[in-house]
Amino acid sequence: xxxxxxxxxxxxxxxxxxxxxxxxxxxxxxxxxxxxxxxxxxxxxxxxxxxxxxxxxxxxxxxxxxxxxxxxxxxxxxxxxxxxxxxxxxxxxxxxxxxxxxxxxxxxxx
Amino acid sequence: xxxxxxxxxxxxxxxxxxxxxxxxxxxxxxxxxxxxxxxxxxxxxxxxxxxxxxxxxxxxxxxxxxxxxxxxxxxxxxxxxxxxxxxxxxxxxxxxxxxxxxxxxxxxxxxxxxxx
Numbered sequence: 001x002x003x004x005x006x007x008x009x010x011x012x013x014x015x016x017x018x019x020x021x022x023x024x025x026x027x028x029x030x031x032x033x034x035x036x037x038x039x040x041x042x043x044x045x046x047x048x049x050x051x052x053x054x055x056x057x058x059x060x061x062x063x064x065x066x067x068x069x070x071x072x073x074x075x076x077x078x079x080x081x082x083x084x085x086x087x088x089x090x091x092x093x094x095x096x097x098x099x100x101x102x103x104x105x106x107x108x109x110x
Numbered sequence: 111x112x113x114x115x116x117x118x119x120x121x122x123x124x125x126x127x128x129x130x131x132x133x134x135x136x137x138x139x140x141x142x143x144x145x146x147x148x149x150x151x152x153x154x155x156x157x158x159x160x161x162x163x164x165x166x167x168x169x170x171x172x173x174x175x176x177x178x179x180x181x182x183x184x185x186x187x188x189x190x191x192x193x194x195x196x197x198x199x200x201x202x203x204x205x206x207x208x209x210x211x212x213x214x215x216x217x218x219x220x221x222x223x224x225x226x
């Protein structure tokens with residue numbers, strides 16, 4: 001199975017609600033990154049959390065990392081219709097290889 | 111608008127054709143990547159170039175041939191592709207590929223490739 005597995009696979013919420021998605025990985029990491037992909041577009045980098053960090057914030061985004069459980073979560077607060085997209089976690093090796101999780105498809109209904 | 115430009119946006123080709131995908135960035139990044147993405151799946155790494163040298167080839171079939179003519183350009187030459195190669199091909203760049211924390215990657219919007 002892939003390094004970087006996410007759940008849920010799909011999430012549908014109302015505008016204004018919070019959205020939480022989770023990522024688990026298997027090997028040791030240097031950092032973990034979250035990306036967003038709108039339909040038909042490339043990926044956009046959202047946030048990077050290093051292996052020695054436990055929590056990081058960027059605007060409406062909050063990312064946590066638990067290296068003992070090999071897991072991370074992405075929280076989007078006060079969601080908007082424009083947040084509708086697929087969200088991927090990615091882990092990076094020393095050699096520069098990034099491996100993406102299966103992704104969570106988020107639908108925010110207006 | 112993305113800072114990584116990929117051309118063409120769409121490409122339809124037969125199995126005997128030869129075509130090339132192009133990627134360009136002017137952010138001074140020294141690492142560039144090719145990914146393949148099938149529908150509703152995550153991107154899969156194909157190649158990594160670091161300082162214009164191929165550093166990672168993820169056992170990609172030889173019908174895909176990458177080329178990095180200079181630090182701003184990355185090409186992917188295609189020849190004798192199969193229908194299962196139909197996918198979105200994404201190019202990305204990052205500042206460097208170094209030991210330690212990796213830099214965020216900047217992606218283009220991809221080339222949607224269809225093999226007839």
